[in-house]
Every structure is written in structure tokens, then in C-alpha cells.
Amino acid sequence: MDQEPILDVAHLGHLELLTPKPEESLRFFVDVMGMTESGRQGDSVYLRAWDDYERYSLQLTASTTSGLGHAAFRARSPQALQRRVKAIEATGLGLGWHEGELGHGPAYRFHDPDGHVVEIYYETEWYQAPEALRPSLKNQAQRFPARGINVRRLDHFNCLAVDVKANREFFESALGFRLTEQIVLDSGEEAGMWLTATNKSYDFAYTKEAHGIKGRFHHITYALDSREEILRAADIFLEAGIPIETGPHKHAVQQTFFLYVFEPGGHRVEVANAGARLVLAPDWKPIRWTEEERKKGQAWGLKTIPTFHSHGTPPLPGHHGPDDDVQLDLSTNGIAS
Amino acid sequence: MDQEPILDVAHLGHLELLTPKPEESLRFFVDVMGMTESGRQGDSVYLRAWDDYERYSLQLTASTTSGLGHAAFRARSPQALQRRVKAIEATGLGLGWHEGELGHGPAYRFHDPDGHVVEIYYETEWYQAPEALRPSLKNQAQRFPARGINVRRLDHFNCLAVDVKANREFFESALGFRLTEQIVLDSGEEAGMWLTATNKSYDFAYTKEAHGIKGRFHHITYALDSREEILRAADIFLEAGIPIETGPHKHAVQQTFFLYVFEPGGHRVEVANAGARLVLAPDWKPIRWTEEERKKGQAWGLKTIPTFHSHGTPPLPGHHGPDDDVQLDLSTNGIAS
């Protein structure tokens, strides 16, 4: 190791999701996911999981369509923020400083090579629970809600990208993320990448966009404490009429125990188990999965569901709504009429 | 086996608990336990867990004190009911038929030798979930509530008795219950008995009343699906300010994974894991625990907490309220003020 690692990004901070059905999406995140509203501003409602230490981890913005508004990473220090801004500016992808956002200080925004909007900030507002939401144990941000599935904290997100490799190299060199796992096709093309800035084995992933369209979003993931809670979440989603796409099952890649559903605004939402698998090695050697290996399905043999490779947000052009490219599957998803 | 077993009792049906704090008790059972109100009549509110098939399993009755109103068992058939009534009448402990109760047909009431009121009935009202509580799977009584700790079904109850042996013999001979485990002191006195009419290893228990007072109640138990859910319940009780008496831990007797709390009306309420341990043998040989064995504490070594042997409902005479004989312990039970 000739060069020392860049350690300037502390962690994923929040995501902004656009929704064409703001009220239904809000009800999903509050009533079913068990999240707490912690602010409103303009067309946005801000939401948090009970273990998020910052004021919010999700900004839900009313819009004409679905998709990622922006993703935000917190820098490790003011100096770290300045260093990253300088590196991003050098790539020509910088968009400039963005101020006045709820809950955190100045953020520098930029495009990734696929056109998603990303920002980095340092100053942040720590969540102060109101009396009714104050926890019994003082080392916890907020009272456990005991409502719906009780998601614990924002875990990661997944974007689609036309050129996965270009995005990987950008996030590695300009931001200092480390690659932990990837999928490389027989042609040599990279079809998936999992990057981390923490001891979590990934903070976000980019997978191959099959339709040549830039800037689409694949899913947001909240963590639960145990696999048992994810199984119970499946029961609760079923009872609430939330379409389950696939799972619960265990991914071979990253060994994540997963469950994917669609929220009313059209986004794929994952709940996954938190943190049992950590990457502690500072010099972790990325795991490379081949095309053949990935054909074998998930860890215990489940075949990957076709919509997992086709559905993203916003929906494909010509599709009239987010449900369009998955309607065939959704129609048979519930059990009882 | 010269004589064939009596199989006339099908299962525990419901309990009536008296509460001096009806509104607070109701809020506990609905908001924290996750139960559903399914009727009101006179001074009583009727409550059910999501997997109870009958209309209710708990009748909460406003009163000047706490304690057991009555316990009710469902007979296996109309003929079984008649046979048991005849046998009870022969003991001289019969109280007579009781009609017009909400949710079930004529019940024959009687005293057990310790003076608790018990009834047996056959006809019952199956719960019909209203639209909003209809489950997704048709083989389930009610939608999973996703609120509080989500208790599944009434599991068992525990009374105190001055003469445990006399009560055991009464329930065995007049009702046909089978003894699965018991505690017998070195003096030969029986200090605890666990009886069943089902494949659950016990449907109720009687343990020694140390104060010579008849008719007191020890605890009611609702079942949860897994030990993980009981651990989570401990978190939820803590957040809700519900005093935890002891647990979660595993009893040596019956190997029940337990957690005991006090509801606002003063009753000890247990949540325990459902059904992993079944007694399938029709000729089960009762397990007899000695005084020395019981001194060793619970399964993994936890010492039995003193209030477990002293507190019952109603509280002891001279004590002004249900919290009195446990106040020392309760005062140090919570973590945060």
C-alpha cells in the first residue's frame, strides 16, 4: 500500500425521493415502516427511523414523477469536506454549494457520471426527541415506536447506471469509497458494484441499467435488528396490502437478508438485517462475482425475479406510471382478494 | 391404564380480571399488549388477541379492587359439558348455571377448593373480524395488529392456593386435567402444580399462597410467537413505563421463556413463547421438582425475585393498593426517571 486510504466520508446521511403520491407515500413510511415525521418545508416532508442520529434520513418530495431527488453523504470533518469538494471540482462534475436545507449545513452538490445528484456536507442537526418520543435509555436517539415494522436506521441505497465502472472509479477516486464486492460479466463489463465508507460492507450499490437511460433509482434500504423482524415485516406488509416483490431470502452477494416491496409512489423499498456482517479489514480484497456464479440465484437458491432487473424509478418512458413495468407481477402478488 | 382418560375440557377460554383502574388497564392491554376491544357490557370491556378464535379471551371489569373475576374453560362437546357439570355437582362445589354472558352460551360456575370462581361452557361465538381487521390469510382470525407487542393468544393463568394438593385433585378428578409438572417440598407438601387439558404442557398452574388467604390470583399469560418477540416486548414495556418484575429468562419448570410485568390495575402479566414445547404423550409421567432443585433458580441461573412469592391480586389486607407489597422493587425497576 503505497498510498494511504482517503477516509473523508463518514457515512450515508439521507436520501430525497420524489413521489407522485405524496400522501400515500407518507402514510406508508409512517404507518407501515414505523418512521417519524421530523419536519416539513415546501413540498417536502422529512422522516426518520428511531436510531438515526441526525434529524432525518428521508426527504419525501411531492413531484410529478418518482425517482431520486438527491443522495447525501456526511463528511468526517470540515477539512474532509473541503478536500472532497476540491477533488470533485477537479472532475468537472461539480454543481456548486447548496445552502438552507433543513437539518444540515452547506452541502456541495455534484453529478455522478450517470447524472444522479449527490451532495456532501459536514454540519448537521442532531435529533432532539420531543418529550413524548424520548427514549428510556439515554444512549438511544428516540423511543422505539412499536408501530408497523419499526425500521431502525437508513442502511444503503442502490442506483442504476449505464456505465457502472465509470461510476465506481468516480466514487473511489473523488470520494474515497472502497469497493467490497462487484459483478463482472464475461465480456469484462462491470454489472454491479458495492461501495463503502464505513465498516458496513456497503453504503450504496450501483447496478447495470438495462435500458440505456441515465439517472434512475433502484431501491432504498432501511435496517431492522434481526432476520426474525424481517419475517414479521413480511406479514405486516401483506396485511397492509403493500406489494411484496421478492423475499425474504438471503442474497449471495453481501449475504444481505432481504425483503423488497413497492411503496405507493412506485419506489422499491428494501428492509434488511443490520450489521451482523462487518468489513473490518482496512485492505479488504474485493469479491468478484462472475456471470456464471450469478446465474445460480440467491444464497439459498431463489431465482432472481425479472422485475428486479427491469423496474426502476422514474418508470421507463412510455409507461404511464410506476406500476407499469411490474403490473404483471403485482397482479398476482396478494393472496386473498 | 385401567381407566380411560377424561377428555371433556377442550381448552382455557377466557379470564375475567377486576381492575380498580379500568381506563389505565384498558390502555395497557390495547396500546401496549396490542389487543383488540371486541365488546362492552355493564362494567366490563372485552378484549382479544389476534389469534384467539373466540370473540374474546379477556374480560376486564371495573371494580374497587384487583383480582380474578372468574376463569372459564370450554368443553369439548355438549355431552362433555353435561358430564363435567354432573361431576362438579357431586363435589358440592357447584354454584349453578350462569346465562347471558357476552360471547358464549350457558356456563356452569363452581368454586375450586381455594374459592376461585371457575366456569365451563360449550357454545361460543366465533370472532368475525370487521372489514378493517380482516386478515390477508383466510386461516387467521384477525389481522396482525402491528401495534405494541402484538400478543398472539391467551396461553395460561396462575392462581395462588392455600392447599395446592386439594386443588390438583379437584381439577384432575372433576374436570379431567392432567398433571405435567409439580413442586413437592421436603415436608411432602405440594407447592406448585401445572395442569393441562391440551397438548400445551400446561393450561394453568396453582402455586402456594404464603399468606393463608384464599382466592388470590398470581398472573395471566399471553403467548408470543418467538423468544425474539419477547425480548422486543421488554424494550417496548420499558419505553411505555410498564414496570418489569423479572425476565426475560427461561423457567426451569416447563422451560417457559418468560417476562413478567405489572399492568396498571396491579395484576402480574406474563408474556411467554408459544408452543414450541408440546406434551404429546397421552400417558405423560409428571415431573416432580424437589425443594433443593428449585433453590437453584431459573434455567440459566437467575434467582427467583422475592415479589414473585409475595405479590398476588387482590393485594394483601392492610396494603392500600396493589403496588404496596412490591413498592420497594418497583421503585428501582425503571432506568430513566
Next chain:
Amino acid sequence: MDQEPILDVAHLGHLELLTPKPEESLRFFVDVMGMTESGRQGDSVYLRAWDDYERYSLQLTASTTSGLGHAAFRARSPQALQRRVKAIEATGLGLGWHEGELGHGPAYRFHDPDGHVVEIYYETEWYQAPEALRPSLKNQAQRFPARGINVRRLDHFNCLAVDVKANREFFESALGFRLTEQIVLDSGEEAGMWLTATNKSYDFAYTKEAHGIKGRFHHITYALDSREEILRAADIFLEAGIPIETGPHKHAVQQTFFLYVFEPGGHRVEVANAGARLVLAPDWKPIRWTEEERKKGQAWGLKTIPTFHSHGTPPLPGHHGPDDDVQLDLSTNGIAS
């Protein structure tokens, strides 16, 4: 209810499975399932789970093919046994008394209408653990093994039947089993039945044989304590090279949390969670699933895997071995080469 229920069968006792690979099958049940060998006689090895109270629950018999040797139910009393024998003899399906079997007294054998061999017995040998396998808690049959997946007890089995209805009626009238759930096709044909003699929601199931061949076996099921243990079992099966057919997932029918694998002799083996769902009602109204409802897949939307409808033991004629009709699926089941 004019007629009282027949309560003469206590529970499922054991199964005899034939295996063309006796040594490999034995290693699977001992090393991976975590069972204990408790006897050998002739071509058979006898095995038990740690919570089985009888000497064994599985008789593994070396054979030229796979399939069910026989299934055995324990009667509730000597008188109950005599009553059932008389009722079976009246059907003309009786085969006669069978004595000298390891671990239990005289058994009366008979054919079900599909030709499977079934027996009923009363006298049994309670397991006496040797010193090294003696448990710490005296209310447990045997020490927890801490090896492989540690199955707890025999739970149920599933046979295939050309005429499901005829078998249902036979087991109801001659043996006294109660129907808890069934699948009835639009044509009126019964395609599946779940019967119980206990508070478990089923002790065995028969589903439609699609190939017109009588006497085939679908699967044997052992119970584990929790869903978490079944997820871990999937990891352990994967590591041991045991082909996973489908799961873990939750059945809509009976809500069983399931995982199906193939043991080396060719039998489908299920591990499922024990006992959270009990049927306590003595007059349970059977749940009837329609063809359309069953097309919706499992509880959380998983499609039923084709081999689940085709593979049974012994394998179909013309197939050279048990793997034949599932080979396509098995070949892609593992992840790593």
C-alpha cells in the same frame, strides 16, 4: 354436534423410510439434522430428535429404492387401540397385527385407500438417555445436541394420493382425525387435505398424485423452535452440500414456515417451525382453499416450485434414480462450485 368426536389417536409416532443409500442417509440425519441413533435391527437404523419422548421417530431401512416403509400413530389408551382396530377391520383395509418391532408393543397394520402402509400401537418404550446424553433440565428427553441443525421433534408427514377424498374420509371415520384445511379444485376434486389428532394444526397431509401411481411419499417434516433456526438451517444445508428445493418461506396453507431439502436417499425433507399456531377449537371449521387462491403462491408471494408437484418417492417408473425428475433444478441449486 350430535355425535361426540373420536379421540383415540394420540399423535404421530414414527415413520419408516426406505433408502437406497443407507450410509449417506444416516450421515445426513445424524450430522446435518442433528439426530441421535437410538437402535439398530436388521437393515434398519433407528433415529430420534432431542425432544422426541419415545425411543425413536425415524426408522431408516436399507432398500433398493426410496419411499415410505410405514407410518405409525400412537393410540391414546389400550382401549382406544382396540376400538380403532375394530373400525379399521370393518373397512376391509386391515393387514393384521405386527409384533416384535423395536421400541413399541403390538401394532395393527393396515393400508390406506392409496396403499400406503400405516400402523397403530399403544405400548411404547420411553427414551432413556445414556449418561453422555442426559439433559441438564429433568423435563427434557435428551441433551440438546449442538450439532448441525438440531431438529427438535418429528412434526408431520405428507403422502401423495390418487384419490385424496377417499383417504380423507378413511382417516376421519376409521381413525377419528379432524380436517383443518383442504384444497378443492373448481371441478370439485379434492387436491389436498391436512388432518390432525392433536392441537397441532396438522399431523399429516395428503396431496394429489399427478401421475396416477399409488403409494408414493411426498415429505417428512421435523420441527425446529424458531424461524431464526430455520434460516440458520438453510445456511447449514448450503454448507453441507444438501440440495435446497425451496424456501425458507411461509406457506399460505397452515402458515407453516418451511424449508425443503433432498436427503441423499432421495426423500424430500422439510424443517418447519414448531407449534406457534395451535388449533384449540374442538369444532374447528375446515378452511377450504380454491384453485384460484392457490395460484397466488405462498404467503408472501413465492411461486410454488414445479418439482414440488412432480417429485415423490419412490421416483417415477423409468426414472433411474430419485434425482431424475428434479435434476434440472438441482443442477443450479448450489452457489459455489
Next chain:
Amino acid sequence: MDQEPILDVAHLGHLELLTPKPEESLRFFVDVMGMTESGRQGDSVYLRAWDDYERYSLQLTASTTSGLGHAAFRARSPQALQRRVKAIEATGLGLGWHEGELGHGPAYRFHDPDGHVVEIYYETEWYQAPEALRPSLKNQAQRFPARGINVRRLDHFNCLAVDVKANREFFESALGFRLTEQIVLDSGEEAGMWLTATNKSYDFAYTKEAHGIKGRFHHITYALDSREEILRAADIFLEAGIPIETGPHKHAVQQTFFLYVFEPGGHRVEVANAGARLVLAPDWKPIRWTEEERKKGQAWGLKTIPTFHSHGTPPLPGHHGPDDDVQLDLSTNGIAS
């Protein structure tokens, strides 16, 4: 934040424990804990958990007494190692370079202010599983053992210190550890500290030595995946005759779900759940627990057991063996004789 954080320590690498009963200790760690022997050298046997990426995480060394041989941290880079060595040398506590240890490169050894031996190294040997222990999923270090309690990875350790504050300041300034929680007595004296170099909420803790003796060890902790596995571990320890000191229960401090036992050599060994709680904030504000708060016991009200404050390794002078200061408790720990 004027000064940027020191990020030179990557993680806890391994511990060396001395044992007066080397064969019994080895059997405990292999058979009960489910660890794998991965080397022998001199008087030491080297052991690993299945998810440890380095060759080993525990060095078990035969000795005349018990206690900590040394604790080892891995640096993030060669440059990071050099920087830390320089900083340690400046404190005057340096002992010098140590080479030729199994499994890793040159290590710089030093005393902490309490006299424990600690080392820091960078070069390490990644574990290469032999054929029989190769995992099915290539992103895993070793096959899941399915033996005993199957500990996942080394999680943290706890030393006793006469002057907790002096040790905290040393590890913060010379090594760059961050304080996440601490106990401060009413007198102002620090009685406990929890430090981390990762996103785990602590990598080690030091608590007050009540007997004025330097260099003693409190416990080593291995992580399991879920609370359910820790409950099962309690069953397995009970069956194996391993004395349980306290638990399972949840600490208020750090909210760790814990279970403490004594290994045959006398050390307290903890198993705890892995990683659900992460500290992601780069500027985490340490939680300070007061004397009064700590008197309230553990999270759900369990009182802290007296031996937890008295027993350390090596045992106190005058005690003839490690069991001495806990013998009263140990004698009543098991249930059945």
C-alpha cells in the same frame, strides 16, 4: 472541530489469554464456542471464529495462572503504524518491536498505564480455509461450523484498571480511539470507559479495579448474529456444564445483549449480539452515566451480579485458583446434579 481525528487503528486483531488448564480451555473454545484451531507454536494454540478474516483472533497460552497475555490492534496502513509507534514512544510506555509471531508481521508492544501489554501491527496473514472448511459463499472466510454455539467473530474485550481516566486519555491521544460511553462517579472519578476505532460502538472497555491491583483482565467477547442465538447459547452452555455468571439480558450501557460464562481456565467469556447498533457519527458525543443511573441495574431491571465487580483474571492474591472469588455463586449455578 479544530483538529482532525486520528484514524490509524483499523480494528481489534486478537487477544492472548493465559490458561492454567490449557487442554480444558481448548476444548471449551473448540467444542462449545465452535471455534477452529488454526495454528500451534510453543505453548500456544491459535483459534479463530468463522467470520474472522485474519488467521486467528485468540492465542491460548499454557501458563501457571490466568490473565491477559497481550491485546493486539491492527493499524490501517504501514504509515499509520509508524505514526502510532512514534506517538506511543513519546509517552514512555513503549516496549519495542516484537517479531516472529504467528500470523502477522512486526508488532510494536507497549504498556497501557495499568500495565497490560498491548501491541499494534499492520501486516497480517489472511485466513485460507482448507478444503474441508471452505465456505459455499465466496464472500465468507470459512464454512459455518454448526458445532456448539458457533461464535462469529471477536468483538471486544474488557480490562480492569486502577485509574480508568489515565488509560482513557492514553488510548485517545496515543492511539486515536474515540470515547462513546463512560461511567463517572459522583466523586468525579471515572469508573468505566468504552472506546472505539470502528463503527462498532466499542472495541474495548476498561472498568474500575476495586482491589488496587494492576494489569487484570475482565472478559473477552465473541459476537453471534442474533439475540436468538445467544439464548440458544445459554441452553448449550447449561448442557455442557459451563458455569453461567449472568444473563442473557440487555446492558443499559451500550445496549449490548449479553451472556457471561466462565471458561475452564477462569476467564469470564461473553457472547453478545453483533453489530445492530453502530456509531456512524464521526463526532459522537460520549454518553455519561451517573452513579445513580447505574444503580438501576441493566436495561430491563436485572441487578448487576456481585461477581461482576470482583472477579478478574488472574485471581486475587491469596486465592488459590480462579474459581475462588466466585465459588459461592458457582456452586448454585447449575440446575440438575
